Amino acid sequence: MPERVGIMGGTFDPVHIGHLRAAEETVEALNLDALFFMPAADPPHKTGKKIQPFKHRWRMLQLSLEGHPRFHISDLERRLPGKSYSVITLRKLREEVLPGAELFFLVGLDAFLELDTWWHYKELFQLAHIVALRRPGYSGTEIAGFLKRKISDLYTLNAETAQFDHPQLYPVHYLHNTHLEISSTRIRHLVKEGRSIRYLVLPEVMSYIMTKKLYHLESLIIS
Numbered sequence: 001m002p003e004r005v006g007i008m009g010g011t012f013d014p015v016h017i018g019h020l021r022a023a024e025e026t027v028e029a030l031n032l033d034a035l036f037f038m039p040a041a042d043p044p045h046k047t048g049k050k051i052q053p054f055k056h057r058w059r060m061l062q063l064s065l066e067g068h069p070r071f072h073i074s075d076l077e078r079r080l081p082g083k084s085y086s087v088i089t090l091r092k093l094r095e096e097v098l099p100g101a102e103l104f105f106l107v108g109l110d111a112f113l114e115l116d117t118w119w120h121y122k123e124l125f126q127l128a129h130i131v132a133l134r135r136p137g138y139s140g141t142e143i144a145g146f147l148k149r150k151i152s153d154l155y156t157l158n159a160e161t162a163q164f165d166h167p168q169l170y171p172v173h174y175l176h177n178t179h180l181e182i183s184s185t186r187i188r189h190l191v192k193e194g195r196s197i198r199y200l201v202l203p204e205v206m207s208y209i210m211t212k213k214l215y216h217l218e219s220l221i222i223s
């Protein structure tokens with residue numbers, strides 16, 4: 001039986017419990033054998049924005065995932081040249097890194113409803129199952145209309161499995177994960193204002209941010 005492998009792409013600047021809990025609930029709900037966090041080296045929609053170097057974002061992920069039996073990190077996008085387009089990453093995974101595996105690509109509902117702005121976005125649905133994660137501020141009722149308008153009007157909701165099926169393309173799953181109103185943007189702002197981020201990130205990540213002075217006012221001014 002081919003392995004069922006989740007891929008969670010992100011900037012992870014920094015990784016927070018919104019990411020971690022959504023990933024945990026996906027692994028459980030969809031019975032995944034493994035889930036790879038895939039930090040983007042050059043996130044296409046963050047061009048020109050200041051993001052922390054890959055090594056810090058990578059280390060914070062490592063600290064967060066340590067000891068988890070099914071969570072792993074991949075440095076594939078750091079090794080690929082150019083912008084971190086998800087279609088390129090998924091092609092590479094299917095063709096070379098994980099041939100034979102069944103891939104599940106996780107995206108928050110905010111990102112899902114903007115998938116039509118991604119590079120060669122229609123191909124995503126030929127490469128992997130898409131898992132749309134609930135996120136406060138975005139409604140799952142928009143998924144059906146989005147699929148119909150932007151991808152294919154042959155997607156239909158299967159009431160039994162609560163997923164959208166298609167005769168040729170991969171299914172789209174809408175996960176009823178816990179609503180956690182947490183974003184990396186909010187965490188960066190809290191640090192900058194000298195406020196607490198305890199319980200929004202793992203303790204090891206909080207210590208790392210403090211020790212390395214990431215997101216602090218001084219570090220933002222100097223660099």
Ligand SMILES: Nc1ncnc2c1ncn2[C@@H]1O[C@H](COP(=O)(O)OP(=O)(O)OP(=O)(O)O)[C@@H](O)[C@H]1O
Nearest residue numbers: 010011012018107108111133135180182183184185
């Ligand atoms: N609280 C959350 N609940 C569900 N999904 C989330 C949550 N936070 C982020 N995600 C999803 O995780 C993926 C990676 O997110 P990303 O690293 O950009 O974090 P972010 O918190 O959205 O960051 P930023 O605020 O800097 O844009 C995206 O698909 C995003 O939609």
Ligand SMILES: O=C(O)c1ccc[n+]([C@@H]2O[C@H](COP(=O)([O-])O)[C@@H](O)[C@H]2O)c1
Nearest residue numbers: 009010011040043044084085086118119
């Ligand atoms: O492929 C694209 O065109 C594309 C456009 C925007 C975002 N992505 C990916 O989506 C993930 C989340 O991106 P972001 O900017 O919300 O952190 C990350 O893995 C990006 O590489 C991918």
